[in-house]
Structure formats: structure tokens, C-alpha cells
Amino acid sequence: MMNFFYGIWDSFYYAFFEAQRWKFYLGGLKNTLFMSVVACIIGVVIGLVLAILKVSANSLSKPRGRRTLGGWLIRVGSGFADLYTTVIRGTPLLVQLLILYYGVFKTAPKEYAMWVAGLSFGINSGAYVCEIIRAGIQSIDRGQTEAGRSLGLNARQTMQLVVLPQAVKNILPTIFNEFITLLKETSVAGYIALTDLTRAGDVVRSRVWTITPLVISGLIYLILVILLTKVQGVLERRLGASDRRL
Amino acid sequence: MIDVCNLSKAFGDHLVLDGINERIEKGEKVVIVGPSGSGKSTFLRCLNLLEQPTGGEIFFEGQNITDPKTNINLIRRKMGMVFQQFNLFPHLTVKKNITLAPVTLGICSQQEADEKAMALLERIGLVEKANAYPRQLSGGQQQRIAIVRALAMNPDVMLFDEPTSALDPEMVGEVLEVMKELAQDGMTMVVVTHEMGFAREVATRVLFMDEGQIKEQAPPSEFFNNPQHPRLKEFLNKVL
Numbered sequence: 001m002m003n004f005f006y007g008i009w010d011s012f013y014y015a016f017f018e019a020q021r022w023k024f025y026l027g028g029l030k031n032t033l034f035m036s037v038v039a040c041i042i043g044v045v046i047g048l049v050l051a052i053l054k055v056s057a058n059s060l061s062k063p064r065g066r067r068t069l070g071g072w073l074i075r076v077g078s079g080f081a082d083l084y085t086t087v088i089r090g091t092p093l094l095v096q097l098l099i100l101y102y103g104v105f106k107t108a109p110k111e112y113a114m115w116v117a118g119l120s121f122g123i124n125s126g127a128y129v130c131e132i133i134r135a136g137i138q139s140i141d142r143g144q145t146e147a148g149r150s151l152g153l154n155a156r157q158t159m160q161l162v163v164l165p166q167a168v169k170n171i172l173p174t175i176f177n178e179f180i181t182l183l184k185e186t187s188v189a190g191y192i193a194l195t196d197l198t199r200a201g202d203v204v205r206s207r208v209w210t211i212t213p214l215v216i217s218g219l220i221y222l223i224l225v226i227l228l229t230k231v232q233g234v235l236e237r238r239l240g241a242s243d244r245r246l
Numbered sequence: 247m248i249d250v251c252n253l254s255k256a257f258g259d260h261l262v263l264d265g266i267n268e269r270i271e272k273g274e275k276v277v278i279v280g281p282s283g284s285g286k287s288t289f290l291r292c293l294n295l296l297e298q299p300t301g302g303e304i305f306f307e308g309q310n311i312t313d314p315k316t317n318i319n320l321i322r323r324k325m326g327m328v329f330q331q332f333n334l335f336p337h338l339t340v341k342k343n344i345t346l347a348p349v350t351l352g353i354c355s356q357q358e359a360d361e362k363a364m365a366l367l368e369r370i371g372l373v374e375k376a377n378a379y380p381r382q383l384s385g386g387q388q389q390r391i392a393i394v395r396a397l398a399m400n401p402d403v404m405l406f407d408e409p410t411s412a413l414d415p416e417m418v419g420e421v422l423e424v425m426k427e428l429a430q431d432g433m434t435m436v437v438v439t440h441e442m443g444f445a446r447e448v449a450t451r452v453l454f455m456d457e458g459q460i461k462e463q464a465p466p467s468e469f470f471n472n473p474q475h476p477r478l479k480e481f482l483n484k485v486l
Contacts, residue, residue: 068314146296147333147392151347151399152323161346165337243381 015212021204028200029220035118035186035196040179042122047129050081052159054130055137059145059155081130088127094188096120101192117189125182132178136171137163169239176232180225197221247272247403247434248293253302254458255288262288264458265302270403275435277445277466280455281481286438289455290407293436294318294325307402323351326396330408332388334380334395340367341376344395359398366394370424386417390424397428404428406437442485446470454478 016022057078088096097120105116140163148158187198195203201217248270255263262285270276278286291297293304295311295318303312311321335343344366345359354362367373370390380388389409396404406425410418422444429435429448439445445452445466452469454462454477462475470486473479 141331141333143329143331143333144335147327147329147335148347149319150294150296150322150325150327150329151396152319152351153347154319157350161350162335166335169337241379243379 011210011212012216015204015208015210016216018208021207021213024195024200024204025197025216025220028195028197028217031114031189031195032183032186032197033224034114035121035189035194036179036183038115038118039121039125039182039186042119043125043129043178043182044175046122046126047131047133050077050084050126050130051133051137053077053081054134056155058138085127085130088124089131093121093124093185094191096124097188097192113192113194114189117186117192117194121182121186124185125178128178128181129175132171132174133167135174136167139170140166169236172232172236172239176228180228183224183228184221247274247307248436249305250293251303251305253289253292253299253304255285255292255297256300262458263292263299266458266460268453268460270434270436272402272434273432273450275429275448275450276437276453277449277451278436278438278453278455279440279442279445279481279485280453284455285458286455287407290405290436290438293405294322294327296327323347323353323399324402326399326401326404328389328392328396328404328406328409330411332380332385332392332412334388334392336380339377339379340372340383340391343380343391344398347395348398353399362398363394366397367391369427370394384417385413386420389413389417389421393421393424393428403434403436406435406439408438408440410439410441440485442470454481456481 016025053074056074097117100120100123101113101116105112108116137159144162144166145158148162149155153161186196189196190199190202197217197220201213204213204216205211248268250266250268253263253266253268254261264285266289278289280286288297292299293306295304299312303310305311306321306325309316309321311318334340335346338346341360341363344363345356348354348359348362349356353359364373364376367376370393372387372390375383375387375391380391383391393404393409409425410421413421418441422441425435425437425444426448435448437444437449447466449466451463452466453460454469454473454475456477462469462473462478464472469478470482473482
């Protein structure tokens with residue numbers, strides 16, 4: 001029995017500490033985190049803008065709203081948002097990444113590959129975030145918007161001060177789900193020769209010829225996801241203040 | 247104060263308001279009654295364009311509010327509205343609910359708004375709830391706060407859309423009490439309600455709506471004691 005644990009430890013030592021291999025994982029982790037953060041920010045910005053366009057178009061049912069320039073822009077924007085979510089959700093992330101890397105940014109210097117990957121993941125995530133935020137906004141009772149508007153607040157103020165703060169609470173669990181997925185999906189960056197956490201583990205695997213490096217990479221992902229979940233819990237509790245009854 | 251000319255509203259093929267003409271003077275307390283589906287709530291919601299009319303015009307203090315060029319947000323500041331479902335903002339404290347619009351719209355400073363909010367809460371006896379959240383309050387308390395939230399904008403007219411219909415029976419009285427006080431202070435009010443007692447006591451004029459039209463209107467004594475229209479007679483027989 002002890003031998004079994006010694007065996008695991010040896011294998012771990014060999015795959016992690018020997019020849020300073022931990023630096024590989026660390027480098028991979030850094031890249032994974034970099035791409036995730038870039039993608040997360042881009043994704044939330046894209047998602048928020050598209051979601052608001054979609055929701056605004058829905059509330060433009062007034063016949064007299066159609067004639068204004070703003071109304072026209074919202075309609076066009078909403079149509080674009082529909083197309084965007086359809087195409088992005090309808091094609092594999094990897095295909096999008098390869099097209100962006102070998103096509104759109106063909107001439108970009110190699111040191112920007114990480115940015116291209118982050119952008120690609122962000123574009124992809126934006127489509128999902130859009131649907132998450134749209135559903136969150138639409139989960140808020142119409143009466144809230146009506147109350148805001150009846151007090152003289154304009155559409156933007158009502159969205160910003162009344163609807164979105166409430167929607168965030170409903171959005172939180174699903175959007176963290178998306179962040180977790182995003183974090184793990186950055187592993188396809190290996191296809192464009194970036195050394196992310198998965199790739200780092202695989203490189204070490206090809207040196208030590210065991211699966212231990214992959215298990216190590218996996219464990220690091222797991223720890224990151226657990227941390228994200230903790231952050232989610234803290235935020236949910238903080239936003240739940242107004243739910244508590246006396 | 248409010249002039250309604252040939253107002254109509256259709257949802258698809260369904261005509262909810264059928265060419266309504268009405269004038270509401272400053273200081274009037276107009277109560278609108280009628281069977282459900284008669285268009286009374288839609289009529290009220292058209293007055294501040296929460297529903298966009300499909301035909302006709304509405305003038306408020308001389309301004310055509312159905313004209314697309316009119317800034318409806320400025321008009322709505324002068325028209326308070328109280329909803330059946332209260333629609334307080336659940337993520338904000340009671341005080342924040344009251345001060346949000348005046349402060350956001352730059353009508354007064356946060357401090358002035360806070361003072362005004364406390365004075366209004368004092369008036370309805372809910373000062374101690376200033377920092378509570380709406381979900382911690384009873385329906386009656388929420389609706390009274392919804393009323394003062396609208397009052398914080400210093401409106402010229404208050405629109406009430408079945409303000410007591412969602413309340414437990416024992417809480418109806420406290421809300422009607424606040425509305426009566428408001429009426430005594432001279433506020434112009436348009437109230438859609440099923441509370442015939444309130445109509446009788448407070449209204450200066452009662453309108454009976456049916457099938458998207460105002461079928462009869464009269465001061466309350468005449469309206470209840472001497473109804474003319476057969477539909478109104480039938481209606482009053484059922485509800486009184």
C-alpha cells in the first residue's frame with residue numbers, strides 16, 4: 001500500500017519538480033489565465049451590447065417608435081445580434097479560432113497569437129453571454145420597467161438603474177457557468193501552437209511518458225474552477241441582501 | 247388638464263378603446279369603473295403613454311403628448327402612476343425607491359430628496375421602514391410607499407390602476423385612506439378601481455366604461471342612485 005503512494009509521489013515529483021518542469025505548468029497557467037481574462041472581458045462587453053439591442057427591439061412595439069433613427073438603428077442592431085448568435089453558436093469554437101488565426105489575422109506577428117486567441121474566445125463567449133443576459137433581463141417583470149418609465153426615467157436610465165441591477169442576480173449562476181466553460185475551452189489554443197495549461201501538460205507528458213502531467217494540468221483547472229465557484233457564492237450572497245425578510 | 251380626443255387602441259384586430267373623448271379638469275377626482283376587459287386600465291395607461299394609442303390624441307396641460315416630437319419623459323414627471331402590483335424596486339431600500347427618480351433626473355440633491363422622502367414616509371406613518379427592502383413589507387405598506395414614490399416627483403395628476411386589487415382585504419383600508427387624504431389635499435386623480443365605496447365617497451365624477459367606450463358618467467350620487475344605461479344598471483346590480 002505504501003509502495004503505491006510512493007509510486008504516485010515519485011511519478012508526481014518526476015512530472016512536476018524534476019528539471020524545474022513546474023515552470024512549464026506555470027507558464028501554461030499564465031497563458032490560460034491571460035486568454036480567459038481577455039475573452040471574458042470581450043465576451044461580456046459583446047454580450048451586454050447585443051443583449052440590450054435584442055431586448056430594446058422587443059420593446060419597440062409602439063407603431064410610432066419605428067420612424068425614429070434610434071428605433072431604426074436598434075432594429076438593424078438586433079438583426080445583427082440574431083445573426084451573430086446564430087453563426088457563432090452554430091459553428092465550433094476551434095473552427096472560429098483557426099479562421100481568425102490563419103485568415104483574418106494571417107499577417108499578425110506571432111507574439112500576438114495570444115491576443116488573437118483571446119479575441120476569438122471572447123467573440124465566441126459573447127454569443128452565449130448575450131443569450132444569458134437577454135434571458136436575465138427578460139426575467140424581470142415588465143412592471144419594473146413601467147414603474148421606472150412612469151416616474152420619468154428614460155429607457156437607458158430604467159435599464160441601468162432598475163432592470164439590470166435586478167437581472168444581474170438572475171444572470172449570475174448561468175454566467176459563471178459560462179466563465180467556467182470559457183476557462184476550460186481555452187485549451188484549444190494548443191491548435192495554434194500556444195502553450196496553455198493543457199498544452200504544457202502534454203509537452204511534459206511527451207518527456208516523462210506518463211499521464212501524470214495531464215492529471216496535474218487537470219487538477220490546476222479544477223482548483224481554478226473551485227475558486228471561481230467560491231467567488232460566485234460570495235457575489236450571490238451579497239446580491240441577496242434585498243431578498244432577506246425581517 | 248387632460249384632454250382626450252377620439253382615443254382608440256387596438257391590440258391586433260381587437261379594439262380595446264373605441265374613440266374615447268374625455269376632459270379631466272384640474273382638481274377633479276375621476277373614478278373609472280366597469281367590467282373587466284372594458285378597457286379602463288388601457289385607457290388609464292394611455293394617459294401617460296405606457297400604452298401607445300393607435301388613434302386619436304391626448305393633450306396634457308395643453309401639450310399634445312401623442313405627438314412623436316413631444317418628450318414623453320418630461321410629461322411623465324408630472325403624471326404620477328400607481329400600479330396594481332405596486333412595482334416597487336425590490337433591490338432598493340424604501341428610501342432609495344422614493345429618491346431614485348428625483349435624484350437621477352437632477353430635480354433635487356440626494357439630501358433634499360432624502361428629507362422629502364422622510365417627510366412623505368412620516369405622512370403615511372412608515373418612517374421606521376425607510377431602510378427596509380420592499381419584500382420585507384406587507385402589500386398595504388408597499389402600496390402606500392408606491393404612492394409616495396410617485397408623489398416625490400411633485401406630479402400634477404395621479405393615475406391609479408386598480409391600486410387595491412392585489413391587496414389582502416384587511417389592507418385595502420389603509421391604502422384608500424392615503425388616497426382620500428391625497429384627494430382632500432386637492433390632488434387631481436384618475437382612479438380605476440372596483441372599490442365602489444371609494445368612488446361614492448371621494449369621486450367628483452364617476453365614469454362607466456364598457457366595450458371600450460365611456461357609456462355613462464355622472465357625479466357619484468346620481469351615478470349610483472339613478473343609473474341610466476342598461477349595462478350600468480346591470481353592472482351595479484352585480485357589484486353593489
